[in-house]
Amino acid sequence: MRAGSYTRCRRGLILIGTAASALLVAFVLEAATIKTPAEECLYARYTLHEEVARFLGSLDFVSRELVVRVVGATKEVRGYPSRDLYLCILTETGVSSPEKLDRSRPTVLIIASQHGNEQSAKEAALGFIRDLAAGGLRPLLRRANFLVMPQCNPHGNHFDRRSNEQDLDMNRDHVKLESEGASAVHRVFRAWMPEATLDMHEKGDDYYRVSLGCVSNINIAPVIQEFSRRVILSEVERALAAKNIAFGEYLVRDEIGLNTSTGAAIPRERLRERETMLRYSTVEINDGRNSLGIYQTLSFIMECASRRDLQTLRERTSWQSLGLKYWAEAVVKNGDDILTPVNRLRREDLDRAGVYGEDDPIHLRMEYARDPAITKVVRKKFETPPAQPRGILKVDKKAGDALTAADLEPYRFSAGQRVLEEVVENWFPLVESRLTVPRPLGYVVPGDKTEALENLLRHGISVGLFTRDFSLPVEAYAVTEIEPSDIDWLPPKLIEVEKRNISVLARKGDFYVSCAQPAASLIPLLLEPQSQFGLICYRRFDLVPKKDELFAVWRVVEHAELPIVPYKDFLS
Ligand SMILES: [Zn+2]
Structure with a gap:
């Protein structure tokens, strides 16, 4: 709710009661019962931009802690008009501008749905905003400030496709910033300078229901990656294990010696010629993780399992929600251990950049490398048996009848899949510098x-x-x-x-x-x-x-x- 809009609220709820305390209780009660659009329709459809706007508007009206800002707009294209991009600011005192932020506590930025067909990220972000504004996560606001951009790619959400209205992969656009969505993320980041960030995505139907990746470009201080993995990832893994949800650090399979993370349209014939390796997420700075991490930010990507169909929307949203909740709790719990080093590292970067010296290298090129001490990694994965059912018949059919896709209901998520352990010998956990220049x-x-x-x-x-x-x-x-x-x-x-x-x-x-x-x-x-x-x-x-x-x-x-x-x- 914006400062100054209290009168508007009071008028809106005048029939409920007149005492200020009773009104406050009424606000909280009302806010707590607001359902996300997905909850409202029992996950029968994806939440599109208009519903996001209505939901945030209702929540904004009743929550003192939430302020919603428009921080950009998508481009108008044939078949889809320009749409606003929202930033939800959630603080204990309802702060509406960066200058008023309490910087003695960490500030956290969460971005969701850069990839439009990864819908559960947005659904979970909306639930998270509600829970922070009026639900069970409200106590977190006593110890941290939250910024959430729940829908970075409304066009992609609308058409359930990865790219945005300019046909750009937004999560490869954080260097050139052609897309309004990625530009808005950087505008928000630079205005508020959060110390921790999370970029929410979906991957395929993976054994690891929730995965988190940390920064891996070596211009980001190693202590950030080390702390992210040792403390934050471990805490999230423990919390998810208690709920029986498999967690694994986000790893990427890539061809050895070929960089496929730039988003460049590399012809197929140049791919698949080489041996593959497993590595941590990319060193590129054109994504929503390293591009914010390069400011010495504790920056993460979350990838949750998904089959990308409506039947599993509730389930995949629940994984996103728990991953997000436990990540936020881990960041809040370790707030001082994040604030102090991030502020110090940012200050040191500034100090070093103000004095020219040969001992201030910037790594311009880097490569993934093996670790002689850890030569392989064991990962779990699903194996789908050849006789995996295609689905369940919704109608009576007999031999000779035509069978259409509409007659089938998908088989339940992962049913029939066996879990296998895979030992990966081409394990490249390190990143080595190949070229530096003094800054x-x-x-x-x-x-x-x-x-x-x-x-x-x-x-x-x-x-x-x-x-x-x-x-x-x-x-x-x-x-x-x-x-x-x-x-x-x-x-x-x-x-x-x-x-x-x-x-x-x-x-x-x-x-x-x-x-x-x-x-x-x-x-x-x-x-x-x-x-x-x-x-x-x-x-x-x-x-x-x-x-x-x-x-x-x-x-x-x-x-x-x-x-x-x-x-x-x-x-x-
Ligand atoms: Zn994605």
């Missing part, structure tokens, strides 16, 4: 690289504009070898550079991007030409150089009084 003080970006500049702004990165021509010493990269990628969204197949210390003229209208800001580790990853995660991977940014050219972006490693003013500062 510079900042970068000069030419004024005509408009798309790249707009991208930095969408990340909430502060940019300075040169107000006059200015000569300065820089490190420039001379490109000695270049073989561009033949596929968009991938780094050049080969790029070799030589660093040159030269004096250059930054023109009036060029830009300066200081690394001494919260995105201290992200900025070099976006702007370095040899970064496997960089803007150079995407054709729209037009950054792939030619042989013998100087790369367009220059590194500044010496302090100087630059003639710059903030560029589009009014956006933040």
Whole structure:
């Protein structure tokens, strides 16, 4: 409920009673009995955007702790109009802006339904919002602030498809930020700077009903991954075990030596030629986990089992709900042990970025690696017997009658499946650095690289504009070898550079991007030409150089009084 809307509520409930205390009790009672749209229809259909809006509106009306904000809108496309993207702010005192947040307790961001056909994530997020605002999870608000974006991809939800209205996979869009949904996530993240985040998804029909993955890009302090796994994942696993729900850390099967996590459209013939490995979730920073983790955030992905049919919606929503609840409880319980290191690591990043030194490496390329101490991993999986029933007949049929899909009810979830143990020898739990550069003080970006500049702004990165021509010493990269990628969204197949210390003229209208800001580790990853995660991977940014050219972006490693003013500062 928004501050100042109390009168509106009082009028709304005037018939129930007049005493303020009685009203408060009435609000709480009423809120507690509000059902999510899925609960209301007994999980007979997916909750679509209009119902999300009605549900949040009702809850907002009766809950003092909840404030709902519109933080973006999807693009209008043929067959589906623009839809608002909601942020639910849940705090003990009904805070409505980041400035008023009690930062002595952790702030937590939960995003759901980036993939539109992973519906149970959204259904569980809606239940979680209700339970925090008015149900059994309310006590958590005494110890943490919660931000929930329950429906990041309304178009995908509507048509029950993975991608958004621009046909983009939003969870591969967190570097280029073409989609409104991913941009909104980053706008919210940068405005509120939560210390812990969770991105909710569904996977296939897996033995592990709930999986959590932690950060794995090695520019994120190792202590974050270690703490996430040792403390948070363990606590969630214990809590789920008490409910007899199988938990396993989120692992990904991938081809050895091939990076399939970029989202690039790699032709099928280039896949499936190699041996596969099992690894932790991707090192890419284009997803909803590492892209927030790179700010030294305790960031997670949750993947719950799903057969993606309505018959199992209740069951899969219950796994999401329990996974989310136990994750939130673990984060709240360990609040101080999260707040202190995250704040320290963010401060250290800022401090280091303000001083140039060779001992401040940024890892531009990395590879998954084996651990000599742990050479294999044992995982459980379902094996479907060949004679698995196709379904149960809903109508009387006899030999010779035609049988249609509509005559069959799906067989119950996982029925008939055996659990097998699989020993995986190609176990690559480590990530090793393959190329580092010292973090510079900042970068000069030419004024005509408009798309790249707009991208930095969408990340909430502060940019300075040169107000006059200015000569300065820089490190420039001379490109000695270049073989561009033949596929968009991938780094050049080969790029070799030589660093040159030269004096250059930054023109009036060029830009300066200081690394001494919260995105201290992200900025070099976006702007370095040899970064496997960089803007150079995407054709729209037009950054792939030619042989013998100087790369367009220059590194500044010496302090100087630059003639710059903030560029589009009014956006933040
Ligand atoms: Zn997903």
